[in-house]
Amino acid sequence: MNVKSTIEWLVSDEPQSARQAWLGQLFIGFRAFQQNVLGMTGLGIVLGIIIIAALAPVIAPYAPDAQDLSHRLEPSSAQHWLGTDEFGRDIFSRIIYGTTYTLQFVTLVIVAIAPIGLLIGVTAAYAGGVVDHILMRITDIFLSFPRLILALAFVATLGPGLGNAMIAIVLTAWPPYARVARAEALRIRNSDFISAAKIAGAPPRRIVLGHIVPLCIPTIIVRGSLDMGSIILTAASLGFLGLGAQPPQPEWGAMISAGRQYFLEQWWISTIPGIAICIATIGFNLLGDGLRDVLDPKYR
16 A cells, blocks of 8 residues: 555545544554654654754754864864864864754665665565566666675766765665565565466556565565664775765765864864764664564564
8 A cells, every 4th residue: 555545535525433543553553663762863863863863953052064274173162162173164063964964865865776676575475477587686786786785886987976875875775675675575476365366367567566666665664664773884994995975965974084184183084074973873773773663574
């Protein structure tokens, strides 16, 4: 059931008990998630990141690229809470604005790779035969290479930049989603209601998009929430190597790279962005674990 059909069903004249059962199941899942301490902790961290990204111009005391060479490489002070970098830029302000870059990057990558992997996996499972074999062998080829190495190869071909880094990660991150979607679709394909839909004359496109895909979405959501932490690390790694965001963009990985030569004396230039990456990664991982406990029946 997709979003449109769900809304139509909720406002339809079907028995009230059916809608109450659906809403009751949703409420039970929400209460189960509330009882997951680690999941709620991850949700709090992620919501904090979203709020910081939305209010970055209000929270940050300086512009992310504002330079003041008279205060370069200064430690924490009342004027600069987390110190300054080699150009006198406020580290705290750059961390705040870097939250926006990180959140936008992760969101766009997940929005791109989840549908790609979902459609490839479901198509392979439902079609079977030669189509399944070809799609899964292509998936295996991508899975045989470490994601970061493959992303480096794509970025080296496309050229450095935040947009190219995003494309590189999308091209390398979809195979696990295809595998998960295929496994879930294979289980659903043999269900009685799919057989009934075939007997009723439903075309394959309607069966796949109207019945199989919606039932695979919860599994994809769990996979996506668990994958956000690794996407942050991959993006930071590309930025650290100079293949992601380019100066003067306040991207956390690029900030760590810029502070390497000053690490022994001005440790805060690299350490603070590293702490931000750790907090964001832990938050998304904890949220993913909590969603998995609620949405994935195998973990209930």
